[in-house]
Amino acid sequence: MNKDILLCGVGGQGTVLASKLIAASAMAMGETVHSAETIGMAQRGGSVTSHVRIGAEGAPLIPKGEAAVMLAFEPAEAVRNLSYMKEDGVVIVNRIPVKPVTDSDYDGGVMIDYLKSKCKNLIVVDAEELCRPFGSSKFFNVAILGVAVGSGSTGLDRDKVLDEIERTVPERFLEANRQAFLTGIQLGGNYGVK
Amino acid sequence: MGKEYVMGNGAIAFGAIAAGAGLVSGYPGTPSSEIIETIEKYNDGGIHLEWSVNEKAALEVAAAAAYAGMRTMVTMKQVGLNVASDPLMSLAYVGVKGGMVIVVADDPGPISSQTEQDTRRFAGYARIPVFDPVSPEDAYIMIQEAFDYSEKYGTPVLFRPTTRICHGYASIDVPQKVAARAYEGFIKDSKKWVIFPRLSYLNHAMIEERNPKIGKDFSTYRANTCEGSGKTAIFTGGISYAYVKDVLKDRTDIKLCKIGTPYPFPEDFALECLLGVERVLCIEELSPVIEEEIQKLAGIHGLNIEICGKRTSDGILSGEYSADTAAQVIHKFMGEADTEKGIDVTDAPKLPMRPPVLCAGCPHRASFYAVKKAMAGRKAYFCGDIGCYTLGNAMPLDMVDTCLCMGAGITMAQGLHWTDADAVSFAFVGDSTFFASGMTGVANAIYNEADMILCVLDNSTTAMTGHQPHPGTGRNMMGDMVEKLNIEKILSAMGVSAIETVNPFALEHAINTVRKMADIKGVKAIIFKAPCIALEKNFNKLHISEKCISCKKCIREIGCPAISIIDEKVVIDEGLCTGCGLCATLCPVSAIGGDDGE
Ligand code: SF4
Ligand code: SF4
Numbered sequence: 001m002n003k004d005i006l007l008c009g010v011g012g013q014g015t016v017l018a019s020k021l022i023a024a025s026a027m028a029m030g031e032t033v034h035s036a037e038t039i040g041m042a043q044r045g046g047s048v049t050s051h052v053r054i055g056a057e058g059a060p061l062i063p064k065g066e067a068a069v070m071l072a073f074e075p076a077e078a079v080r081n082l083s084y085m086k087e088d089g090v091v092i093v094n095r096i097p098v099k100p101v102t103d104s105d106y107d108g109g110v111m112i113d114y115l116k117s118k119c120k121n122l123i124v125v126d127a128e129e130l131c132r133p134f135g136s137s138k139f140f141n142v143a144i145l146g147v148a149v150g151s152g153s154t155g156l157d158r159d160k161v162l163d164e165i166e167r168t169v170p171e172r173f174l175e176a177n178r179q180a181f182l183t184g185i186q187l188g189g190n191y192g193v194k
Numbered sequence: 195m196g197k198e199y200v201m202g203n204g205a206i207a208f209g210a211i212a213a214g215a216g217l218v219s220g221y222p223g224t225p226s227s228e229i230i231e232t233i234e235k236y237n238d239g240g241i242h243l244e245w246s247v248n249e250k251a252a253l254e255v256a257a258a259a260a261y262a263g264m265r266t267m268v269t270m271k272q273v274g275l276n277v278a279s280d281p282l283m284s285l286a287y288v289g290v291k292g293g294m295v296i297v298v299a300d301d302p303g304p305i306s307s308q309t310e311q312d313t314r315r316f317a318g319y320a321r322i323p324v325f326d327p328v329s330p331e332d333a334y335i336m337i338q339e340a341f342d343y344s345e346k347y348g349t350p351v352l353f354r355p356t357t358r359i360c361h362g363y364a365s366i367d368v369p370q371k372v373a374a375r376a377y378e379g380f381i382k383d384s385k386k387w388v389i390f391p392r393l394s395y396l397n398h399a400m401i402e403e404r405n406p407k408i409g410k411d412f413s414t415y416r417a418n419t420c421e422g423s424g425k426t427a428i429f430t431g432g433i434s435y436a437y438v439k440d441v442l443k444d445r446t447d448i449k450l451c452k453i454g455t456p457y458p459f460p461e462d463f464a465l466e467c468l469l470g471v472e473r474v475l476c477i478e479e480l481s482p483v484i485e486e487e488i489q490k491l492a493g494i495h496g497l498n499i500e501i502c503g504k505r506t507s508d509g510i511l512s513g514e515y516s517a518d519t520a521a522q523v524i525h526k527f528m529g530e531a532d533t534e535k536g537i538d539v540t541d542a543p544k545l546p547m548r549p550p551v552l553c554a555g556c557p558h559r560a561s562f563y564a565v566k567k568a569m570a571g572r573k574a575y576f577c578g579d580i581g582c583y584t585l586g587n588a589m590p591l592d593m594v595d596t597c598l599c600m601g602a603g604i605t606m607a608q609g610l611h612w613t614d615a616d617a618v619s620f621a622f623v624g625d626s627t628f629f630a631s632g633m634t635g636v637a638n639a640i641y642n643e644a645d646m647i648l649c650v651l652d653n654s655t656t657a658m659t660g661h662q663p664h665p666g667t668g669r670n671m672m673g674d675m676v677e678k679l680n681i682e683k684i685l686s687a688m689g690v691s692a693i694e695t696v697n698p699f700a701l702e703h704a705i706n707t708v709r710k711m712a713d714i715k716g717v718k719a720i721i722f723k724a725p726c727i728a729l730e731k732n733f734n735k736l737h738i739s740e741k742c743i744s745c746k747k748c749i750r751e752i753g754c755p756a757i758s759i760i761d762e763k764v765v766i767d768e769g770l771c772t773g774c775g776l777c778a779t780l781c782p783v784s785a786i787g788g789d790d791g792e
Contacts, residue, residue, distance in 0.1 A: 010548065012770075023199055027365060033199065034329075035363040038305075045551040045755050059436035060329075060362035063517035065536025076545050083539045099546070099760075101588075101753045106546040114543055137769055 002055040004062040008081045009073025010098045014141035019050035024164040026054045036060035069153045075111035090121040090153035139180035146184020198368045202330035202359040207232035209337035216264040216374030217242045219252035222659035223271030224306040225360035226299035243671040248630040249274035260290035263377035269297045286320040287397045293341035294350040302479035302514035312480035313354040317457040324352040328435045330364040358433040409458035417454025420467045422446040430477040437520040459487040475527045476503035552585045554756035555772025557724035560698035562586045562593040568708035573617040575610045579603035581624040582658045590753045601631030608644040618712045619646040626656035626664040639717045648719040653726040691716040698722045734773040741785035748777040
């Protein structure tokens with residue numbers, strides 16, 4: 001399997017855990033994986049990305065136009081990274097914007113409309129709605145991963161991902177994470193991306 | 195241990211363990227910090243591991259152990275090498291017995307650094323070898339080889355990964371736990387270990403004779419490779435090699451030459467690569483190190499080759515490469531059309547900027563705000579320093595007038611005082627930075643009778659680089675609980691005339707303390723003490739009630755990222771709020787409170 005997956009969002013949204021779960025699951029399926037994260041100063045409320053390259057021997061960063069799947073935790077970040085996507089790539093985006101203190105008049109709806117005009121395969125999810133049953137948007141990272149896996153776009157085996165969630169997540173958050181993932185799977189399943 | 199999916203820094207750590215390192219020291223700095231943190235996780239006490247107070251200390255500790263024959267590793271970021279350059283330049287003359295690898299992480303971009311300096315240059319300057327890995331996997335093997343070369347030539351060597359290697363992940367075959375190698379112990383020999391002009395003179399000649407030999411040795415080293423054939427060649431190294439490889443894929447009409455040891459340059463190897471070549475393109479980040487070596491070779495050997503790179507503005511002059519910029523540069527050089535791939539986003543709506551900001555509930559925000567309030571209407575200078583609190587520069591706080599390098603805030607506040615004695619000069623320094631290089635600045639202020647207020651922002655950790663312990667935290671990297679160095683006692687012993695410790699969230703008291711200090715002559719200190727919120731867990735989150743009159747004072751004054759306007763209403767994001775209460779203290783109508791109805 002050769003697949004480039006891009007995760008993007010804002011520092012603190014939990015993109016790193018999601019990317020680690022993707023990498024670990026792909027490795028459990030026998031794939032070679034490389035990935036790269038934003039760490040350090042840029043993490044503090046800044047734009048963050050994780051590039052996960054499954055099966056690639058190449059560089060840790062995905063070249064423009066080669067990502068097959070995007071997990072966007074924030075609408076403007078989806079737009080910011082859109083040039084990395086293949087034309088028929090699958091973009092899964094959270095509708096809820098994170099507004100920077102310095103730019104509080106930015107409108108997430110405009111970003112979603114733009115994505116609609118550009119993406120052949122767009123899945124818009126609502127993090128608040130999706131996470132309401134679990135009481136915290138902390139679990140959104142695992143939920144959106146569920147959507148991606150459920151949509152079939154990642155090529156990842158859901159049971160392998162579940163195994164990794166069990167291995168990685170601390171005991172007391174495990175049940176909520178599992179439920180969030182399965183809810184995501186169900187939602188993703190409604191989109192028939194092959 | 196088997197295969198593990200680790201960060202490049204983890205790969206370096208495992209490589210050092212596999213090589214039998216007995217002592218590892220360093221100072222935190224992005225992107226190098228996780229090397230020591232990884233070793234801490236696997237160390238059973240077989241390796242002496244330490245966060246030293248700064249890079250100079252780290253290098254000296256490791257150098258002496260290497261004199262005794264132990265294998266040692268030092269880690270730091272590129273600007274850390276400036277601090278450690280004093281011992282390094284001398285150590286290069288003296289040499290070592292046990293293998294000594296100095297890992298210096300460069301940061302093209304720069305992503306989290308003050309400079310885009312190139313450690314490969316430092317190698318040439320110090321006249322010692324440097325290794326440049328192309329991937330985490332390569333780093334794991336290369337660091338072990340670096341130890342071998344270091345011992346073979348009795349010299350410390352530099353190992354230079356860049357951010358994308360340090361923070362890239364790959365799976366590594368992790369070795370069974372290897373104990374530190376046996377070593378002979380220190381053997382007294384003042385002709386060898388005591389640097390004197392005579393020794394430097396002799397060793398200088400030895401080094402200049404030795405380095406071309408190392409260059410020859412490197413010419414057959416596995417990390418210097420040549421693929422493909424033809425009349426054009428691309429010379430590259432480090433992460434740029436991976437990008438170029440991504441662009442060239444299986445193309446064989448271009449020679450791809452990878453330099454894993456930029457100094458001493460593997461001249462024989464490069465000359466062989468250049469056979470039959472008419473045009474060369476150099477693709478490297480930071481400085482044109484390989485490019486200038488090729489120019490030199492062409493000059494010495496009278497090669498008629500067109501050499502393109504930074505000098506000709508074909509390569510990027512600053513910042514980092516990506517597969518895309520590498521493709522553009524290569525296509526232009528080859529006179530080929532650049533293929534635009536993927537979704538065209540030239541018509542995208544304006545994107546919000548996201549400069550890094552202090553976290554919600556960060557005590558630094560309260561400290562800066564207290565000083566700002568206290569100095570309203572008074573002329574004051576605010577000298578910042580390196581750490582999370584550099585982010586106090588962001589609007590609306592706007593409380594950083596200068597920031598240069600570690601510890602500089604303290605001495606720069608003195609410099610500004612000597613230009614304008616009527617203004618109040620402040621220096622803001624974090625606890626870790628205070629221990630790293632703040633104390634000498636305080637001594638300087640007292641000795642030279644400056645007038646200044648030192649604000650120590652003590653959050654009990656090294657927050658910016660990922661919460662490493664330091665001498666004030668009472669814990670070290672061997673897992674021992676140790677006596678905490680007390681900043682207040684240190685300052686008082688040095689002779690600071692007035693010292694107060696305040697809780698920045700007790701805003702009234704903090705403001706009054708700053709005002710009081712501003713009227714005292716001499717060197718004063720205020721220690722703003724409150725833990726970094728990343729170390730805390732249970733928060734009593736606040737919310738905004740109907741009483742809110744939408745004056746937006748809370749947003750305008752402190753810029754907490756937890757407060758924003760949604761549908762015209764001022765709201766607190768409970769996911770982010772830590773209940774620090776700063777916003778509540780300044781709301782004119784007491785609209786902000788917690789669950790307990792405060
Ligand atoms: S209490 Fe106010 S200032 Fe403190 S974190 Fe919460 S919203 Fe921010
Ligand atoms: S300061 Fe108080 S009244 Fe003014 S906008 Fe903030 S919460 Fe509302």
